[in-house]
Amino acid sequence: KAGVTQTPRYLIKTRGQQVTLSCSPISGHRSVSWYQQTPGQGLQFLFEYFSETQRNKGNFPGRFSGRQFSNSRSEMNVSTLELGDSALYLCASWRGTGDSPLHFGNGTRLTVT
Amino acid sequence: AQSVSQHNHHVILSEAASLELGCNYSYGGTVNLFWYVQYPGQHLQLLLKYFSGDPLVKGIKGFEAEFIKSKFSFNLRKPSVQWSDTAEYFCAVNAGNTGFQKLVFGTGTRLLVSP
Numbered sequence: 725k726a727g728v729t730q731t732p733r734y735l736i737k738t739r740g741q742q743v744t745l746s747c748s749p750i751s752g753h754r755s756v757s758w759y760q761q762t763p764g765q766g767l768q769f770l771f772e773y774f775s776e777t778q779r780n781k782g783n784f785p786g787r788f789s790g791r792q793f794s795n796s797r798s799e800m801n802v803s804t805l806e807l808g809d810s811a812l813y814l815c816a817s818w819r820g821t822g823d824s825p826l827h828f829g830n831g832t833r834l835t836v837t
Numbered sequence: 838a839q840s841v842s843q844h845n846h847h848v849i850l851s852e853a854a855s856l857e858l859g860c861n862y863s864y865g866g867t868v869n870l871f872w873y874v875q876y877p878g879q880h881l882q883l884l885l886k887y888f889s890g891d892p893l894v895k896g897i898k899g900f901e902a903e904f905i906k907s908k909f910s911f912n913l914r915k916p917s918v919q920w921s922d923t924a925e926y927f928c929a930v931n932a933g934n935t936g937f938q939k940l941v942f943g944t945g946t947r948l949l950v951s952p
Contacts (some may be wrong), residue, residue, distance in 0.1 A: 727880075755938070767927065767942035778938040814881070816935045823888050826937035828873075828881040 726750065728829035736835045742803040745832045749796050749817030753777070753827075756798040758790060760832070761812040771815075773798055774820045781803050805836045839864045839932050843943035850918050850950050858913040858946050860902075869931040869951030870911040871940065872902055876924045884926075888934070898922070920952045926933065 729748040737743050749756050758770040759778075769782040773792035790800045796817070802809055812833050818826040844859045860939060862868065872884040885896025888940040902913045925947050929940040 757937070757939075759940075759942075766944045767929075767940075769939050769941065772938055774938075782939070816881075816937075821936065822934060823886065825883045825886065826940070827883075830880045 728815055728817050728827050730813075730829040730832050732832060733830070734833045734835075736837065737805050738837055739805055740809060741805050742801060743834060745796045745800045745802075745813055745815075745834070747800070747815030747817075749815075750827055753817035754796055754813055755818050755820035756792055756796060757816045757826070758798070758800050759814040759816065766784060767814070770800070789803075791811055802819060802834075807836050810834060810836045812822070813833075839930060839941045841928055841930050841941055841943035843926075843928055845946045846944065848946055850948070851903065852920055852950055852952055853917050854950075856913070856915040856918045856922070858926055858928075858948070860911045860913065860943060861909050862911070862928075862930040862941075863909065864923050864930065864932045865934060869934055869936060870902070870904060871929040871937075872887040872904070872911075872913050873933075873942075874901070874924045875927070875945075879919045881927070884913070886934075888891060895947045918948075918950050920950050922948060923950045924948060 731746045755774045757772040772780040776792045787803045792798045812831040814831045816828045840863045842861045870887040873881045889896045896903045928943040
């Protein structure tokens with residue numbers, strides 16, 4: 725069974741640009757979550773999508789947005805990039821209900837210069 | 838707002854030593870609790886989870902954790918560590934018994950096990 729797949733693995737962008745990250749969940753998983761991991765702040769929850777609807781949202785500015793498609797694949801967009809957005813962005817998926825576990829991908833490393 | 842505290846940022850042990858990593862959370866209601874592990878170069882993996890029932894939870898690779906509601910704690914233990922347990926360990930909580938919907942993570946504990 726394939727795991728959570730994130731593309732691309734690495735990205736380098738310039739301040740002010742925008743970026744789109746992609747996540748393919750495990751087959752059968754209806755929920756996709758996004759987390760930001762930085763050395764200073766650790767792992768922070770961005771948002772969660774379930775059946776194409778945003779079900780939960782973290783405390784990030786509106787520059788961070790996401791969406792989920794009918795096949796459960798998800799994208800995350802960051803507009804007007806700032807230096808502080810440099811981080812590892814992790815996608816995770818699970819069935820969306822019950823206690824089946826949350827599986828993480830390997831992440832996309834975003835560097836903003 | 839919920840928060841999770843992991844008191845030990847770095848732990849160094851010799852093989853066969855016992856391990857206990859502390860985790861405290863701040864939320865007064867029903868919670869779901871988790872420990873995740875990140876081995877070098879790998880993605881986060883679930884070690885164990887607590888949803889309800891027996892407060893002593895057994896996970897993979899010989900790890901266990903005990904939920905003590907009165908202390909708001911969910912400490913991770915292993916009786917005898919191995920070199921392969923070298924990794925970073927994260928405690929996480931979800932408030933409101935909604936499973937994995939929205940996890941708040943601690944800052945992590947880096948464990949180094951020397952052979």
